[in-house]
Amino acid sequence: MSTYRSTHQAVGSDTDRSPSGLATGIRPAVGGIPFLRLCAVELRKQLDTRAGLWLLVAIALVNTGFIALTFFTADAASLTWTSLAESASLGQLLLLPLIGVMAATSEWSARTALSTFTLEPRRTRVNLAKLVSAGSLGLIVMVVTLLVSAALNLAGILWQGADGSWALNWGLVGGTALALVLLVWQGVAFGLAFLSTPVAIVAYLGLPTLWTVLTLTIESLRGPAEWLDVNTTLSVLMTGAMTADDWPRLAVSLVVWLGVPLAFGLWRTARREP
Structure with missing residues (x-):
């Protein structure tokens, strides 16, 4: 009995001295995960998966193919940094939004939602980190494309005697970069809305295309x-x-094709069991 009492007192005294407060049953306050760290984790998720990696490889190959085609077939007078x-x-505008889709659906298809939302219970915050990281990836791809185009522009000047103008059309480049980010966000929005990679990809590619076809064939829809x-x-x-x-038209179309699925996706993921 004396041995039990001494052991119990020792454990009790150690527990009372513990700074974590476990003796009183009160858990210490834990700070939230910094948002930039969440973005970095989500970006790594987009690059770590086999599907995401091979999709980036496909984008790089398609971009290289289009640039090389222009480099070897265009006449020297029209070969500039902007044209390259x-x-x-085209390749990155078509394929990169699919990474946005997979960024949104991976938590549910790979069944990692339980661990993710246990570490960060605020699901909307996680989804916003997916938007930021996917948009950042789009901008990174755009910068790499500009650098590769600059290298080939220099090669055209040295080897082909091309015009090689370094005057970028910043309106075109800026518009393309913004369109790329918006399309990637649209991919994330469709992924959150459907939570299934194949369904979300088909919906992302098919629904806007179907609407475009209808507007071309039905005259009353053209307005x-x-x-x-x-x-x-x-x-x-x-x-x-x-x-x-043009800006109000762009805003209205984005509300329909980006805002609505994103709002529905945020609402759905906030209530779905992981």
Whole structure:
């Protein structure tokens, strides 16, 4: 009995002296995960998965192919930094938003939502980190594309006697970069709305395309399409020739094709069991 009492007193005294406060049953206050750290983790998730890595490889190959095609087929007078950068935009505009889709659906398809939302219970905060990291990845790809285009522009000057103008069309480059970020966010929004990678990809690629086809075939839809067809409004943005009338049209189309699925996705993921 004396041995039990001495052991009990020793344990009790050690527990009472513990700074964590376990003896009183009160857990210490734990600070939230910094938002920038969340963004870094989400960015790493987009690059660590096999699907994300191979999709980036595919984007790099497609961009390289388009730039090389322009480099070897365009005449010397039209070979400039802007023309080379513009030629690579199609591949990344088409494929990079799919990384946004997978960034949103990976928590549910890979069944990591339980661990993620246990470490950070504020799900909307996690989803906002996905938006920031996916948009940052789009900008990184855009910068790499500009650097590769600059290297080939220099090669054109040295080897082909090309015009090689270094005067970038900043309206075109800025519009393309903004369109890329918006499309990546649209991919994240569709991923959050459907929470299934194949369904979200089909919806992201199919629904806006179907609407565009309908507006081309049904004359009565052509007027509303100027405000509701995101493909049309983003095409104007990528030309770098936006006017005062074009910005409201872009905003309305983004509310429909980005704002609505994103709001539904944030609401759905906040209430779904992991």
